[in-house]
Amino acid sequence: MALVLFRIGVRSKSPPGPRGFPLLGHIFPIPALKAWTYFDKCSTKYGPVMGFSLVGERVLVLNRGPDADELVRPSQAGIYSSHPQLIYASKYWYQSRRLIFMPYGDELRRHRAAFYQMLQASDAASSAVHQEIESTKLLLDILENRQHLFENIEQFSVAVIYKLTYGKRMEGNERDLEDMAQVIHELNEKCQSSIHLVDCWPFLDNLPDSLAPWLREALRGHEVEATICGRLAEDVEVCRLDGRLQEECFVTRLLEQGRKLGFDRKSTAYLAGTAFEAGRGTTSSEITWFIAAAPLYLQSVKLARKEMDMVLSDRIPKIGDLDNLPYCTALVKEVLRCAPSVPCGVSHRSLEDDEFRGYQIKKGTTVIPNIWGMHHDESVFQDSSQFDPSRFLEHTKSTSDNGKTLVNICLGRFLGASSVWIAVVRLIWAFNILPVLDDTGDAILPITFRVGLLGLYGASGLYLLYEELLISNELIQ
Numbered sequence: 001m002a003l004v005l006f007r008i009g010v011r012s013k014s015p016p017g018p019r020g021f022p023l024l025g026h027i028f029p030i031p032a033l034k035a036w037t038y039f040d041k042c043s044t045k046y047g048p049v050m051g052f053s054l055v056g057e058r059v060l061v062l063n064r065g066p067d068a069d070e071l072v073r074p075s076q077a078g079i080y081s082s083h084p085q086l087i088y089a090s091k092y093w094y095q096s097r098r099l100i101f102m103p104y105g106d107e108l109r110r111h112r113a114a115f116y117q118m119l120q121a122s123d124a125a126s127s128a129v130h131q132e133i134e135s136t137k138l139l140l141d142i143l144e145n146r147q148h149l150f151e152n153i154e155q156f157s158v159a160v161i162y163k164l165t166y167g168k169r170m171e172g173n174e175r176d177l178e179d180m181a182q183v184i185h186e187l188n189e190k191c192q193s194s195i196h197l198v199d200c201w202p203f204l205d206n207l208p209d210s211l212a213p214w215l216r217e218a219l220r221g222h223e224v225e226a227t228i229c230g231r232l233a234e235d236v237e238v239c240r241l242d243g244r245l246q247e248e249c250f251v252t253r254l255l256e257q258g259r260k261l262g263f264d265r266k267s268t269a270y271l272a273g274t275a276f277e278a279g280r281g282t283t284s285s286e287i288t289w290f291i292a293a294a295p296l297y298l299q300s301v302k303l304a305r306k307e308m309d310m311v312l313s314d315r316i317p318k319i320g321d322l323d324n325l326p327y328c329t330a331l332v333k334e335v336l337r338c339a340p341s342v343p344c345g346v347s348h349r350s351l352e353d354d355e356f357r358g359y360q361i362k363k364g365t366t367v368i369p370n371i372w373g374m375h376h377d378e379s380v381f382q383d384s385s386q387f388d389p390s391r392f393l394e395h396t397k398s399t400s401d402n403g404k405t406l407v408n409i410c411l412g413r414f415l416g417a418s419s420v421w422i423a424v425v426r427l428i429w430a431f432n433i434l435p436v437l438d439d440t441g442d443a444i445l446p447i448t449f450r451v452g453l454l455g456l457y458g459a460s461g462l463y464l465l466y467e468e469l470l471i472s473n474e475l476i477q
């Protein structure tokens with residue numbers, strides 16, 4: 001009897017969540033590609049802190065910003081600062097060199113410190129120069145060829161992060177882009193938890209190599225990625241030595257800092273690759289979402305344009321105008337809120353048993369911050385499905401200063417947000433954004449989208465959904 005009561009007691013303290021299948025838990029109900037919509041639906045019934053299981057692995061999903069701030073905020077390095085180590089992705093593909101899959105410890109601290117220094121040292125002024133050059137090119141590219149709007153946006157975000165990371169412009173180095181695109185594509189498809197049997201049943205990792213096809217696949221992925229990242233970093237060293245590269249870039253700083261922090265060349269190359277990969281798809285997803293959604297929110301676009309006309313007269317906006325254009329800045333924040341490009345954030349893992357909001361959190365629990373859910377939390381953002389820049393008008397200092405849109409953990413949030421800002425405001429400044437018209441002259445509007453469309457999967461998802469609708473006509477004039 002005492003045992004039964006004890007069990008009931010324990011169960012009542014576990015975070016609530018839907019009933020899963022025996023043994024398998026929620027592996028089937030949680031969709032691999034749009035988990036955040038499932039979590040969002042569940043949270044209306046079970047509340048903001050929910051518990052799930054994935055083949056025996058405990059998962060805690062947080063749907064409110066303050067809860068995520070409290071548990072996984074890096075400044076409180078503690079029992080939630082670790083990341084899950086997936087066997088396929090972390091152990092074999094990344095060979096334990098990728099920050100977001102590292103366990104808490106010295107290595108993770110050193111990687112974060114290096115990343116931090118690499119980005120902080122990149123003073124905002126020199127980033128701004130490149131963001132302005134590349135966003136001017138974006139406008140010219142669109143003027144020249146409107147049919148490739150989304151590709152041009154993708155090129156803009158690649159060009160900015162490529163230049164900052166490797167110190168050279170994209171033109172003439174397209175092979176790098178193709179190679180990296182291939183890696184990122186595979187990585188997004190293959191490096192997720194719960195799609196590899198070996199991550200669900202770790203005992204499979206003991207099988208002989210000949211019976212472990214995932215092992216060969218992941219090792220091959222590692223080889224390809226390490227070769228590309230290594231070649232890119234090595235090019236920087238060579239160009240630096242022979243005088244072709246005068247400016248500083250992430251890699252040159254990493255080479256200096258890396259020595260002090262004790263990094264080998266491979267880790268240095270991987271860290272630089274992380275910046276490139278993390279900054280590319282996220283930035284372009286946000287801009288692409290804005291352009292796809294803009295026909296629905298033309299009133300807001302008009303107000304942003306009016307503000308620029310008043311403040312700048314005819315001059316093109318610059319990064320330095322951020323504080324002078326509060327409505328434009330609020331509009332970009334609203335884009336970041338409505339369409340978080342990493343909707344399920346970066347997973348963490350608890351290192352000890354804990355109690356949170358009255359629930360028991362067992363050691364080894366994976367913690368998922370449902371960023372999409374946080375951005376649509378009605379207690380913070382009323383009428384959260386509405387695109388309404390005015391909700392950010394009180395917070396006008398920068399595009400990422402209040403932690404409500406990018407979540408504090410993103411190490412590149414200032415860089416990412418300012419790239420989105422300059423591209424979006426310049427697109428509004430330079431073009432008339434109009435809806436596509438049907439044969440009778442009526443506007444064809446994109447369906448209202450409620451979910452972060454792109455997630456980690458780059459802009460290709462959006463191409464499929466909206467290509468016909470948007471590219472077939474004069475979206476931009």
Ligand code: HEM
Pocket residue numbers: 099100112115274275276278279280282283286340341342344345346347369371406407408409410411412413415416417420
């Ligand atoms: C608009 C662009 C960007 C968006 C929307 C974005 C969003 C995010 C989000 C939501 C997270 C996870 C936060 C969490 O789990 O709570 C994250 C993590 C991260 N981001 Fe960004 N990001 C952007 C740009 C960048 C850029 C430009 C870089 C690097 C140059 C970068 C580097 C990182 C890194 C390294 C992490 C992992 C941090 C860690 O777990 O320790 N991001 N980002």
